[in-house]
Amino acid sequence: MTTATxxxxxxxxxxxxxxxxxxxASADGDVVLDFSTVPRLxxxxxxxxxxxxxxxxxxxxxxxxxxxxIDVYKVLxxxxxxxRLSFVN
Amino acid sequence: MSTVExxxxxxxxxxxxxxLDPKRIDYLDGLVAQASTAAALxxxxxxxxxxxxxxxxxxxxxxxxxxxxxxxxxxTKLGVMxxxxxxxxxxxxxxxxxxxxxxxxxxxxxxxxxxxxEIAEPIGVLFSLTPVTNPTSTxxxxxxxxxxxxxxVIFSPHPxxxxxxxxxxxxxxxxxxxxxxxxxxxxxxxxxxxxxxxYLMHHKSIGLIDATGGPGVVKAAYSSGxxxxxxxxxxxxxxFEKTADINSAVVDITVSKTFDNGxxxxxxxxxxxxxxxxxxxxxxxxxxxxHICDEKETALLERTVIDPGTGFMQPMAVGQKAIDIAxxxxxxxxxxxxxxxxxxxxxxxxxxxxxxxxxxxxxxxRAKSADEALRVCLDVNHAGGIGHTAVIFSRNDAVIRxxxxxxxxxxxxxxxxxxxxALGAVYNDLVPTFSFGCGTGGGNxxxxxxxxxxxxxxxxxxxxTQNHMWFRVPNQIYFNLNAVENLRQFPSATTVIIxxxxxxxxxxxxxxxxxxxxxxxxxxxxxxxxxxxxxxxxQGVETLxxxxxxxxxxxxxxxxxxxxxxxxxxxxxxxADLEELAAPFLDLRKRVIEYPTEKTNxxxxxxIPTTSGTGSEVxxxxxxxxxxxxxxxxxxxxxxxxxxxxxxxxxxxxxxxALTADTGIDCLTHGLEAAVSNYASPYxxxxxxxxxxxxxxxxxxxxxxxxDEEARSMMHNAACIAAMAFANASVGVNHAxxxxxxxxxxxxxxxxxxxxxxxxxxYNAAVPTKFMPSPFSQxxxxxxxxxxxxxxLGLGGTSVPEKVTRLVEAINQLLDQLRFPRSIAELxxxxxxxxxxxxxxxxxxxxxxxxxxxxxxxxxxxxxxxxWKAYEGRGPAQTANVPQDDIVQxxxxx
Numbered sequence: 001m002t003t004a005t006x007x008x009x010x011x012x013x014x015x016x017x018x019x020x021x022x023x024x025a026s027a028d029g030d031v032v033l034d035f036s037t038v039p040r041l042x043x044x045x046x047x048x049x050x051x052x053x054x055x056x057x058x059x060x061x062x063x064x065x066x067x068x069x070i071d072v073y074k075v076l077x078x079x080x081x082x083x084r085l086s087f088v089n
Numbered sequence: 090m091s092t093v094e095x096x097x098x099x100x101x102x103x104x105x106x107x108x109l110d111p112k113r114i115d116y117l118d119g120l121v122a123q124a125s126t127a128a129a130l131x132x133x134x135x136x137x138x139x140x141x142x143x144x145x146x147x148x149x150x151x152x153x154x155x156x157x158x159x160x161x162x163x164x165t166k167l168g169v170m171x172x173x174x175x176x177x178x179x180x181x182x183x184x185x186x187x188x189x190x191x192x193x194x195x196x197x198x199x200x201x202x203x204x205x206x207e208i209a210e211p212i213g214v215l216f217s218l219t220p221v222t223n224p225t226s227t228x229x230x231x232x233x234x235x236x237x238x239x240x241x242v243i244f245s246p247h248p249x250x251x252x253x254x255x256x257x258x259x260x261x262x263x264x265x266x267x268x269x270x271x272x273x274x275x276x277x278x279x280x281x282x283x284x285x286x287x288y289l290m291h292h293k294s295i296g297l298i299d300a301t302g303g304p305g306v307v308k309a310a311y312s313s314g315x316x317x318x319x320x321x322x323x324x325x326x327x328x329f330e331k332t333a334d335i336n337s338a339v340v341d342i343t344v345s346k347t348f349d350n351g352x353x354x355x356x357x358x359x360x361x362x363x364x365x366x367x368x369x370x371x372x373x374x375x376x377x378x379x380h381i382c383d384e385k386e387t388a389l390l391e392r393t394v395i396d397p398g399t400g401f402m403q404p405m406a407v408g409q410k411a412i413d414i415a416x417x418x419x420x421x422x423x424x425x426x427x428x429x430x431x432x433x434x435x436x437x438x439x440x441x442x443x444x445x446x447x448x449x450x451x452x453x454x455r456a457k458s459a460d461e462a463l464r465v466c467l468d469v470n471h472a473g474g475i476g477h478t479a480v481i482f483s484r485n486d487a488v489i490r491x492x493x494x495x496x497x498x499x500x501x502x503x504x505x506x507x508x509x510x511a512l513g514a515v516y517n518d519l520v521p522t523f524s525f526g527c528g529t530g531g532g533n534x535x536x537x538x539x540x541x542x543x544x545x546x547x548x549x550x551x552x553x554t555q556n557h558m559w560f561r562v563p564n565q566i567y568f569n570l571n572a573v574e575n576l577r578q579f580p581s582a583t584t585v586i587i588x589x590x591x592x593x594x595x596x597x598x599x600x601x602x603x604x605x606x607x608x609x610x611x612x613x614x615x616x617x618x619x620x621x622x623x624x625x626x627x628q629g630v631e632t633l634x635x636x637x638x639x640x641x642x643x644x645x646x647x648x649x650x651x652x653x654x655x656x657x658x659x660x661x662x663x664x665a666d667l668e669e670l671a672a673p674f675l676d677l678r679k680r681v682i683e684y685p686t687e688k689t690n691x692x693x694x695x696x697i698p699t700t701s702g703t704g705s706e707v708x709x710x711x712x713x714x715x716x717x718x719x720x721x722x723x724x725x726x727x728x729x730x731x732x733x734x735x736x737x738x739x740x741x742x743x744x745x746x747a748l749t750a751d752t753g754i755d756c757l758t759h760g761l762e763a764a765v766s767n768y769a770s771p772y773x774x775x776x777x778x779x780x781x782x783x784x785x786x787x788x789x790x791x792x793x794x795x796x797d798e799e800a801r802s803m804m805h806n807a808a809c810i811a812a813m814a815f816a817n818a819s820v821g822v823n824h825a826x827x828x829x830x831x832x833x834x835x836x837x838x839x840x841x842x843x844x845x846x847x848x849x850x851x852y853n854a855a856v857p858t859k860f861m862p863s864p865f866s867q868x869x870x871x872x873x874x875x876x877x878x879x880x881x882l883g884l885g886g887t888s889v890p891e892k893v894t895r896l897v898e899a900i901n902q903l904l905d906q907l908r909f910p911r912s913i914a915e916l917x918x919x920x921x922x923x924x925x926x927x928x929x930x931x932x933x934x935x936x937x938x939x940x941x942x943x944x945x946x947x948x949x950x951x952x953x954x955x956x957w958k959a960y961e962g963r964g965p966a967q968t969a970n971v972p973q974d975d976i977v978q979x980x981x982x983x
Contacts, residue, residue: 046129075133078128078129
């Protein structure tokens with residue numbers, strides 16, 4: 001299994017999620033997203049993350065998020081996405 | 090929905106699937122999912138983000154207020170366009186004015202004096218039902234309040250007002266979205282149906298139902314089992330009292346009842362007018378454009394605008410103009426008639442117009458008296474209007490207040506129009522709203538004008554408070570040999586010396602007399618040397634009254650001083666009820682009973698102890714025995730503390746050995762219990778530790794060498810110092826058990842303490858089965874405090890358990906040295922007798938307030954175990970289970 005690491009930031013979050021989606025589509029293995037520069041989620045970013053999770057479910061891969069801030073984590077909790085993600089340090 | 094669930098799991102609504110097809114359910118679930126996501130994203134928004142969006146929405150609402158008003162009138166055929174514009178503007182501008190500076194994100198209020206923070210937590214997704222009568226204004230209001238509080242809303246408008254409401258939602262949504270709100274934050278059901286409402290009301294992702302509408306909607310909301318704000322019908326009574334400004338009041342009622350053709354549920358329904366002004370009031374109404382119906386016309390109205398089957402108003406009349414209603418009913422009225430006024434003779438089904446009428450028909454009642462007027466208003470209030478709104482016009486403040494007390498309404502509007510007054514912020518300082526809480530009487534959870542705070546979960550962050558503590562002792566304490574000479578400095582016209590027969594006999598009273606100022610008249614009251622009885626107290630009070638004493642000198646042991654304390658209390662405050670003052674309490678500062686502060690007489694209490702143990706000369710406690718009831722009551726209040734204590738060892742030089750030992754161990758127990766008490770403080774610790782040190786050093790000497798002045802003096806000081814500690818930190822389980830043993834078997838108090846002391850130390854030093862909740866203590870420190878006492882006494886040991894063991898051993902040695910019986914069995918009490926007494930002893934001990942400050946909460950079975958240990962005497966492994974903690978210096982100075 002290979003691991004693809006994607007870094008997200010406020011401006012480039014969409015691109016990074018798109019890259020991660022591409023990596024997941026082209027290879028097996030878990031995807032690790034570094035959220036250290038993501039202070040906030042918006043509707044589109046959240047939707048893309050949901051799509052990524054759905055794709056990972058289909059491929060039996062895991063989406064792992066590291067360095068998530070607590071405000072973003074709360075959004076993931078409220079949308080019940082935390083059940084489908086794993087969080088690493 | 091992100092997970093596969095059944096409809097029942099989502100809603101707990103078994104019938105939903107029968108009434109809704111799967112496509113509709115998918116549609117509804119989609120709205121909820123979209124709103125849930127938006128609400129989740131919204132949690133990240135700051136106050137500034139929210140305020141920016143709210144302002145934009147408000148401006149948009151104001152801009153579109155006329156458009157939305159026209160749309161509402163066109164669709165609903167209710168009300169007055171011009172008035173609906175004002176409603177929309179109030180819902181935007183006035184609501185904004187209220188919310189704009191309010192904090193609704195993060196910390197919304199700091200209460201430093203209570204160490205509290207209030208923090209806002211959004212609810213999430215609200216399901217909101219809006220009425221046909223105030224459609225667009227209600228939507229504008231709810232959208233603004235929802236955004237201000239970071240919530241998403243799914244709207245279900247009344248079907249007859251769907252189009253205008255959907256448009257209002259769209260306008261608000263677009264403004265919000267444009268300024269950064271999450272997508273999906275508002276939505277409006279397309280073609281809402283009752284099954285839709287039922288499904289959403291039970292949907293698990295809906296956090297709150299906000300239902301504004303008729304009784305059916307409100308009932309459904311509250312029946313769903315969801316948190317709900319249900320705001321429904323009213324029936325506003327108006328009391329037109331004889332002192333009212335008639336001109337102003339008639340205009341106000343006309344303004345209100347005709348506003349939007351009476352569609353606001355807070356508008357006036359029945360006006361009860363005092364007889365004295367009735368005719369003038371009706372004439373004024375008539376002058377201003379009202380038509381006053383005669384009996385026939387009233388009957389015609391009753392039959393037409395009220396449904397005879399249900400007793401409720403006919404929907405076809407709601408929101409219609411007076412002139413149109415008159416035409417429909419067949420009344421001949423003048424052109425331009427604004428209002429139809431129908432005199433009625435009472436309230437109830439036989440008087441159909443006494444119910445809510447959301448159109449410009451007003452019932453009036455002629456009241457012969459103020460009492461009748463209030464009665465009729467209350468009848469109207471209870472005929473469908475409980476909790477909603479009431480109005481009074483009067484210049485008599487007493488009548489206004491009485492009306493406010495009698496009528497059950499969330500809003501009681503004074504000298505202003507009911508409908509607009511209830512909306513708030515126009516005629517008064519009520520919170521602006523379009524949703525009126527009607528309290529429990531109206532089946533609602535609040536009587537408030539619903540506002541932003543009802544759309545928030547308010548979390549309270551409560552920091553641990555450092556409770557104020559105290560260290561209270563007599564103002565003056567004189568000690569060392571011949572300290573009694575200080576009596577000279579206390580001027581007194583009449584002094585009563587309370588003492589015991591023995592002390593008078595051995596000349597102690599004479600010593601005291603010698604040092605009183607020569608001009609002082611002195612009377613000696615001799616009382617038995619036993620716990621004071623009520624009879625003895627009352628005799629003493631009689632003496633104090635007879636001599637008009639301004640000074641009381643208590644010369645004796647604890648019982649005599651206690652008696653003097655209670656005599657002083659009753660002398661100064663004759664109405665003091667001793668039984669009541671002895672009521673139990675948990676925290677002295679919060680107890681129910683208050684000691685009297687108003688005093689008929691005043692006297693200084695000087696306490697001169699003649700034993701070295703109880704320390705009553707500096708404590709706020711006094712024990713009283715009521716022989717008639719067989720009860721012993723403990724009084725506790727700092728007002729009982731003597732004003733002056735004179736700790737002069739000359740009065741204890743002749744104490745017998747047994748009394749020296751008993752009182753000395755009582756003193757030691759006071760120190761040890763105060764040291765580990767949950768109320769211990771650095772102030773009490775310093776006293777407790779010093780008293781323990783003095784007692785260990787000097788008690789054996791005073792016992793073996795009764796004439797040793799230094800030992801006697803130091804033990805006398807030790808008793809007083811220990812008492813200062815326990816007067817402020819209290820005692821513990823040792824005293825609770827000793828009181829029980831003393832009462833049951835007549836064991837002297839000090840002796841009973843001695844029987845228990847080693848066992849209680851071992852018990853308190855071990856890890857508690859149950860910790861005692863106490864805001865004063867930080868962590869469990871009894872074992873380390875015992876270890877520190879062991880260090881203070883130079884007992885050695887390298888670990889806390891070892892030091893505690895050494896302390897227990899040292900106490901055992903001391904008790905042996907003082908020739909104490911070391912078990913209850915040694916006192917000649919049979920095992921069978923003791924066994925039989927155990928349940929009662931444990932119960933009495935548990936009822937004793939002494940243990941409330943004990944560091945370890947005693948369980949009943951543990952009290953029993955301690956009693957058995959005391960019965961059997963010292964046993965093995967008394968200090969088992971003592972934690973191996975280090976001694977932390979801070980425990981002494983926490």
